[in-house]
Structures are given as C-alpha cells and as structure tokens.
Amino acid sequence: MTLPDKATLIIGASGGIGQALAQQLAEQGESLVLCGRNQTALAHLKANLAAQEKHTILVADLTSVAGREAIVLAVSNAPIDTIINLAGTNQLSAFKKQTHESIETTIHTNLTAIMLLIHDLIPLLETRSSSTLVNVGSTLGAIGLPGYVTYCTSKFALRGFSEALSRELADTAINVKYFAPRTTETSINSARANAMNMELGNKADSTQYVANELIRFLATEKESCHLGWPEKLFVKINSVLPSAVSKHLKTQLPIVRKYIG
Known part of the structure; x- marks a missing residue:
C-alpha cells in the first residue's frame, strides 16, 4: 500500500464525525488515511473527497489484534503526523439490563483497544520529529449520566488515560x-x-460543526477541549460541586426511566 508523504490518519473515518472531518480536511489540502471496518463505506467517502487521489483507504478493525497491527504498519510506512481516534460505540440502557457482552464490547472499543494501539505506536512515534494523537471522548467523560453507565465509564477512563499519557510524554515530541x-x-x-x-x-450539534471545532482545536496548544453550552458549565460544576449536578439529574430520572426501562 502506498501512503502519502504526510498525512492525517482518521480512525473511524466512515462515521458521522469522521466523514465531516475528512471532507473539511480534504478541502484544506490535507492528505488522509481513512481507516475503518467497512471498505465500501470508506471507498464511497474517498470518492467524494476533494483531490481523492491524495487519500488512502485502510480497512482495519481497531478492536482486533490484526487490525491494530495493520494500523501500526500503515503509520510505519509514512510519516503520518496526526492520528485521530474517532472509533466508538454507545448504548442507552439501564446498567442492570446490559449483557456482560455489551459491557465488555463498550469498554474494549472505547478504551482498551485505543490504549493498546497507542501503546504500540509510541515507540514508532518517538522516532518522528513531531506527532499528535487525538482521542475523541465525550462530555459524558466528565459527567456521569443515568442510562449511560458503561459508556460514561469508558469515556471517563479515556479522558484520564489521555491526561496521564500527555503528562508522561510531556518531554517528548508526541502531543496527546x-x-x-x-x-x-x-x-x-x-x-x-x-x-x-x-x-x-x-441539544445536539451537527457533525460539520464538531469537525470544524476539532480542526480548530488541533491548531491550538490546548491539551483538552469540551464543546457545548451549558454542558461545558456542567463539566466545571461537576468537578467542584457534583452534588448540585446530581440533584439536577435526579429531577430528570422519571423521563430517563421511560426510555431505559
């Protein structure tokens, strides 16, 4: 597989945010490696990007050993300087109604597989002059919500992983x-x-808006970014006065229980 000399790797490129991000980056002249599990969806995405000849498809399943090995190999074949992890899964459900399999799948997809991939990428990225790893989490990585217990757990942990790894690699050229x-x-x-x-x-944001904000975030020296108002305010309140957030969320429980059973 021939990769461009400089590229951004988007893992989960065929998802909603991934597609919007790929379109905006392509319009800005970036070369992209589009990674995902569905070759047809990736091919369709590439065919609709500006300068499609500059972009490469990588069919790989982040959750499998073979998939992660394929991603590491792709990164080793070219100086990819930015890696964006968008892969993820979610399920609205009362925790007691989730199966063991769904819990394990969510944690593995949203956290463990990403950690294992980055673990294997670090020795390679340490040889580069500079590189950026972006883990895309969620507001629910800072606020625990009923109905999303397992998802919140995975995103809380992803946020902690990203923060700790960023500090551990602060004296290297790897930016997390x-x-x-x-x-x-x-x-x-x-x-x-x-x-x-x-x-x-x-409220819900459009994928185009989120992609645009992600690109803006990439251009800053900030280590983290949360989107949305009042969600950003709730994140701050939850960090210093969680009881106030708990009280507010309790008033919403009758509505939440209608949908989670």
Whole structure:
C-alpha cells in the first residue's frame, strides 16, 4: 500500500464525525488515511473527497489484534503526523439490563483497544520529529449520566488515560490531546436516545460543526477541549460541586426511566 508523504490518519473515518472531518480536511489540502471496518463505506467517502487521489483507504478493525497491527504498519510506512481516534460505540440502557457482552464490547472499543494501539505506536512515534494523537471522548467523560453507565465509564477512563499519557510524554515530541463533543447528530444515537434527548431538551450539534471545532482545536496548544453550552458549565460544576449536578439529574430520572426501562 502506498501512503502519502504526510498525512492525517482518521480512525473511524466512515462515521458521522469522521466523514465531516475528512471532507473539511480534504478541502484544506490535507492528505488522509481513512481507516475503518467497512471498505465500501470508506471507498464511497474517498470518492467524494476533494483531490481523492491524495487519500488512502485502510480497512482495519481497531478492536482486533490484526487490525491494530495493520494500523501500526500503515503509520510505519509514512510519516503520518496526526492520528485521530474517532472509533466508538454507545448504548442507552439501564446498567442492570446490559449483557456482560455489551459491557465488555463498550469498554474494549472505547478504551482498551485505543490504549493498546497507542501503546504500540509510541515507540514508532518517538522516532518522528513531531506527532499528535487525538482521542475523541465525550462530555459524558466528565459527567456521569443515568442510562449511560458503561459508556460514561469508558469515556471517563479515556479522558484520564489521555491526561496521564500527555503528562508522561510531556518531554517528548508526541502531543496527546483529548476532545469532548456533547451529543452529536450521528447514527451512534438510537431513535430512543434521540427521543429522550428531545424530551429532556438536550441539544445536539451537527457533525460539520464538531469537525470544524476539532480542526480548530488541533491548531491550538490546548491539551483538552469540551464543546457545548451549558454542558461545558456542567463539566466545571461537576468537578467542584457534583452534588448540585446530581440533584439536577435526579429531577430528570422519571423521563430517563421511560426510555431505559
């Protein structure tokens, strides 16, 4: 596989945010490596990008050993300077109703697989003059919500992993960043989740807006970024006065229980 001399690797490129991000970066002249599990979806995405000849498809499953090895090999074949982890899964459910398999899948997809991949990439990236790793989390990585216990757990841990790794690598040329959107208009949200958010009055951002904000974040020296108002305010309040947030969320429980059973 021939890769461009300089590129951004988007893991989870065929998802909603991934597609919007790829389109905006391509329009800015970036060369992209589009990574995901569905070759047809990736091919369709590439065919609709500006200067499609500059972009490469990488069919790889982040959650598998073979998939992670393929990603590491791709990075080793070219000086990819930016890696953006967008892969993730979500499920609206009462925790007691989740199966062991769904819990394990969520934690593995949203956290463990990403950690294992980055662990294997670090020795390679340490040989580069500079590189940036971006882990895309969620507002729910800072605020625990009923109905999303396992998802929140995975994103809380991803945020902690990104923060700790950023500090551990602070004296290297590897820059680790964490980006946390609020609810976004993508297929990761079920019809039930969308209906619940509408009844609760929770706003959702477009994928184009989130992609644009992610690109802006990449251009800064900030280590982390949270999107959305009042979500950003709730993140700050939850860090210093969680009881106030708990009190507010308790008033919403009757609505939440309608959708999680």
